[in-house]
Amino acid sequence: MDYGKSGNPKKGSNKPRHQEHNAKGSEQNPFGKKPSKAELLARMKAAALKGKDDAPR
DSSP states (O other), X not given: OOGGXXXXXOOOOOXXXXXXXXXXXXXXXXXXXXXXXXXXXXXXXXXXXXXXHHOOO
């Protein structure tokens, strides 16, 4: 007899096991907050330049 299959089925929980530090809707990452296009381009250019400087030659 399979005793693992006996008894009531366990009800699943739909909540996460832990809280993310930057979850949507939190104080750190509120809903509707979107960086400006200029800010995004500046970040991307800085990352590209940083990658160029660190590249092995």
